[in-house]
Amino acid sequence: MDPSLDTWDFSPLIPLWINRYYIYLGFALGISLWICFQIVIRKQSFIFKGKNSQERSIPKATRDLMTDGYISLHKKEDFVSGVKIFYGSQTGTAKEFATILAEAVTSLHLPVTIINLKEYDPDDNLVEEVTSKIVCAFLVATYTDGRPTESAEWFCKWLEEASNDFRFGKTYLKGMRYAVFGLGNSAYASHFNKVGKNVDKWLWMLGAHRVMTRGEGDCNVVKSKHGSIEADFRAWKSKFISQLQVLHQGEKKSCDGNCRKGKCESSQHGSEEMEPGSHTKDRSHQRDPEEEEEPFESSSEEESGTEDHQSLTSVVDVEDLGKIMNLVKKEKGRNGFQKGS
Numbered sequence: 001m002d003p004s005l006d007t008w009d010f011s012p013l014i015p016l017w018i019n020r021y022y023i024y025l026g027f028a029l030g031i032s033l034w035i036c037f038q039i040v041i042r043k044q045s046f047i048f049k050g051k052n053s054q055e056r057s058i059p060k061a062t063r064d065l066m067t068d069g070y071i072s073l074h075k076k077e078d079f080v081s082g083v084k085i086f087y088g089s090q091t092g093t094a095k096e097f098a099t100i101l102a103e104a105v106t107s108l109h110l111p112v113t114i115i116n117l118k119e120y121d122p123d124d125n126l127v128e129e130v131t132s133k134i135v136c137a138f139l140v141a142t143y144t145d146g147r148p149t150e151s152a153e154w155f156c157k158w159l160e161e162a163s164n165d166f167r168f169g170k171t172y173l174k175g176m177r178y179a180v181f182g183l184g185n186s187a188y189a190s191h192f193n194k195v196g197k198n199v200d201k202w203l204w205m206l207g208a209h210r211v212m213t214r215g216e217g218d219c220n221v222v223k224s225k226h227g228s229i230e231a232d233f234r235a236w237k238s239k240f241i242s243q244l245q246v247l248h249q250g251e252k253k254s255c256d257g258n259c260r261k262g263k264c265e266s267s268q269h270g271s272e273e274m275e276p277g278s279h280t281k282d283r284s285h286q287r288d289p290e291e292e293e294e295p296f297e298s299s300s301e302e303e304s305g306t307e308d309h310q311s312l313t314s315v316v317d318v319e320d321l322g323k324i325m326n327l328v329k330k331e332k333g334r335n336g337f338q339k340g341s
């Protein structure tokens with residue numbers, strides 16, 4: 001026996017030894033708590049990092065629209081991004097009106113472009129107006145035998161053929177918004193304002209949305225609605241500008257629901273602009289293209305859609321099929337349509 005062990009006093013360690021299991025338990029609990037704490041901290045930093053990298057992967061434009069991580073569809077919505085004014089002129093009146101209209105549009109702080117139809121190829125460019133949020137104004141003059149000016153000849157030929165070509169269909173220009181002001185002289189009774197009427201009709205047949213009633217400028221001061229072609233234009237221009245304001249603000253005009261497609265005959269159009277019976281005519285797309293239709297705010301697709309509304313909403317798959325067919329038609333139309341054919 002080691003004599004030095006006799007001199008050691010182990011008595012203070014005896015309670016520790018007796019309670020050793022409690023001490024082990026305490027240590028085990030401490031370690032478990034520490035592990036849990038570490039797990040929680042790591043999880044939190046992982047979520048934070050993930051959120052940051054996710055945010056970085058979202059394009060800036062989309063992030064600008066986000067509030068608390070959710071996209072707000074109404075924020076920064078721009079209902080009209082600008083106006084394109086197309087003109088077909090020979091002696092300069094339509095061109096001059098285009099400049100006056102551009103000035104008025106500029107006062108609304110909207111970008112505006114004036115385009116001579118001579119320099120515009122509808123084959124390449126017209127379909128762009130469908131998605132551009134642009135409003136297009138057409139100021140077109142009529143000449144001998146109801147013909148367009150030389151500068152607008154190709155544009156009119158293209159539109160006429162496209163609107164009568166089944167490959168384009170009535171949704172080819174769906175989404176495009178337009179208004180037409182025709183320049184003419186009622187002394188040429190049988191062809192008065194023929195080009196304005198036709199351009200308006202052809203765009204409508206291709207599914208473009210007419211934002212306001214077609215205007216008729218008449219050089220014949222005796223018969224002109226406002227006393228002169230300039231006054232006719234001024235009247236149309238002020239209506240166009242107020243309609244533009246409405247569109248720009250994204251407002252919907254109120255409707256009493258007593259008319260087709262929820263468009264109010266009484267509230268939307270001044271009576272002097274509407275010819276008798278124009279609003280109640282049957283406007284199905286199958287109507288005679290030569291028929292003199294009176295324009296109002298609409299598109300051919302919307303109007304023929306009214307009759308078909310019930311059947312379309314009840315057969316969703318057919319609707320999808322229709323959309324696909326229209327896309328195919330548009331593509332075919334674009335590929336198959338040859339200049340001057």
Ligand SMILES: Cc1cc2nc3c(=O)[nH]c(=O)nc-3n(C[C@H](O)[C@H](O)[C@H](O)COP(=O)(O)O)c2cc1C
Nearest residue numbers: 089090091092093094141143144184185188192193
């Ligand atoms: C030779 C000639 C033929 C015309 N033929 C027609 C016509 O058939 N129908 C019509 O509505 N206006 C007709 N007009 C009137 C023009 O459309 C009108 O003067 C218009 O303001 C001309 O616009 P512009 O100066 O932009 O070319 C004719 C004018 C001229 C000089």
